[in-house]
Amino acid sequence: MRTLETRRLGALVAAGSLTLLAACGSSGGDKIPANAKDVAGSVTMWIYPIDPNNEAAYWKPKVAEFEKSHPKAHIKVVVQPWANRDEQLTTAIAGGKGPDVVYLIPDQLPQYASNGSLEDVSDVIAKDRSDFRANALKAMTYDGKLDGVPLLMSATTLVVNKKAMQAAGITAVPKTWDDVLADAPKLKQAGYYTTEYDGAPDETLNGTFYPLLWQAGGDVLTKDGKHAAFNSAAGVNALTFVKKLVDGGYIPKDPLTTMPKAETSPTGQGKVAFLFSGGVAGLPTTVPKSDWAIYPPLKDKVSIGYGTVGGLSVLSGSKNKAAAKAWVQWATSAPQMKVYGKKHSYYATRNSVGTLFTGNSLDAAEEKTLQYMTTGSINLKSRQLMDMIKPHLQAALLDKTSPKAALDAAAKDVNGLLGRG
């Protein structure tokens, strides 16, 4: 018995020493060199077409600029498609072929952070941490560890088709759900849909149900993140609101089940009056920009919308972590962030960058709504939860069950999943 305990203790000491050694080794090699000329090695960054047409063109001169000041570093920027990005990244990481730096959003972060794929990047912003907006840092933090440096922020808010409002004789922009319900028959009469609700399984609830849930005063999970909370009275109100629009024929039916292409969607054809969770970046190119106007998010009880944060994460598998961190530090510096935001119609996560857009542009209007935004609660299973909830919402909207029963059934599934740990 004594021998067993001694052995256990020995093993513990050995394991502890190894961990300590590994930690010492890791911190030394991963530290960003003080002198830019000492930053060495190849870094591959995966980014996505945030600007659908010019993402690669944007980074080309930036890489050259960085390599000029960091002559021993070599940066390769690969613009990957949005579609199946998790599958691609997972496979690459599993095969040991992952990039050194990758663009991630809060939804994705927990899955990679929880399995140890992401490096702590708090040292990257150690000197100017206070310059970052607190909500942006919170969105890139999982389990107390900063897993990515926030590069941009976005907002989704109420987007109005002025042409549709004019055709329906509506003069005041809706502020509440009741306003929307009052406008709906007038819009239908004028040949317009009130809104488009994308209920297809591939759509994220961050752009559909969740903002309505928050507007009704509800939340997805309880504060401790252990139980479903969306089947509250607020949740039922939110789903009933959408159902009223569906039942009245104020929402096109196809997008409830299938995801139409942007150009052929009712919104893309200019047949939709209000986008409840719209944004400048996602507006269809088939409708002139001058037809749109941007306003604060709708409210039932609270005016709130979904805003996301995009950040650059360093992967644990990177062979050149110091160079990767140096690149991330440079790419998210205030001057770079300013140029990036302006060019991409996104907003800065650093306070020092200030307001990027002025005047009457859509970007300026959207930037003003940042104060209403939330990224929602960060949960390891957030995507799985959404996939569990979506079919139940669809069932209610397709008249297969009532909103209350649908949300209760979804809550049962979600609680089962959360209970599995």
Next chain:
Amino acid sequence: MASLRVSSVALRLRRRAGSGIALLFITPYVLLFLVFRIGPAIAGLVLGFAKYQISGTVQWEGLSNFRRLFADSLFWNALRVTLVYTAIAVPLTVIVSLVMAQLCARSIRGIKVYRALYFLPVVTSLVTSGVIWQWIYSSAGPANWLLKGIGIGSVPWLSSGTMVLPSLSLMSVWTRFGYDMLILLAGLLAIPRDYHEAAMIDGASAWSRFWYVTLPQLKPALFFVVVLEIIQSFQVFDVIYVMTGGGPVRSSYSLVFLIYDQGFHYFDFGYASAAGVVLFVITLVVALWQRRLFREDS
């Protein structure tokens, strides 16, 4: 006697050299097959009994993934969807392919052009096909326009739980029949004309000739097509992924979709592998049963 022995030795040597060359030719394929098919299959089987994280950690879990799978209502729903889809898509595809093969077996002017045209959907990108069919099935699409025109009214092709699998099967027929048709056509053209001529002399009708001459002669090709289609249907994913994403209300959520979700969305590779193992066993059992059935019939 001596010359006979010499020639037999030479023959043996030539045979050996021949088999050596054959071996040389098949080695690259065998190697690739082992590395990219058998290897991952074995890894998948092992992972079914483990908890695997993309960081590389593997933890032995015994049968827990399978226990969880059999208690998961999502799995049973996915299995039901897969079976119903197979029951609709396979007969439909085989019948359409057979009819088209019969038509294409005729020696009419420009038949080669028709054959090539019918094969086109097979080589068309599935995403493109999906977008086109989504439009065909949409409320304002040509299918509903046609039905409204003849007074039937609009059909919720992809938004109804009852209609979604037949609608997807129909699209699948369009994308698959060209390939099956070619196999069956080859089988049809290989049937000696004498058999049909003899049956005609005996006064057999067109249907009797098809039933008693064509069909029995076509059995090997037909068996191949049926097995292939069943395997394809059990593995249905891409059509669903492009068209419905498994909806509405999981009415088209197939087994492979479940595997995909668990593996690549939720990173639960062990659970996904367990579902893959179950799918493999089901497919194997069906294929063996079918083989036996065809043999008994022969």
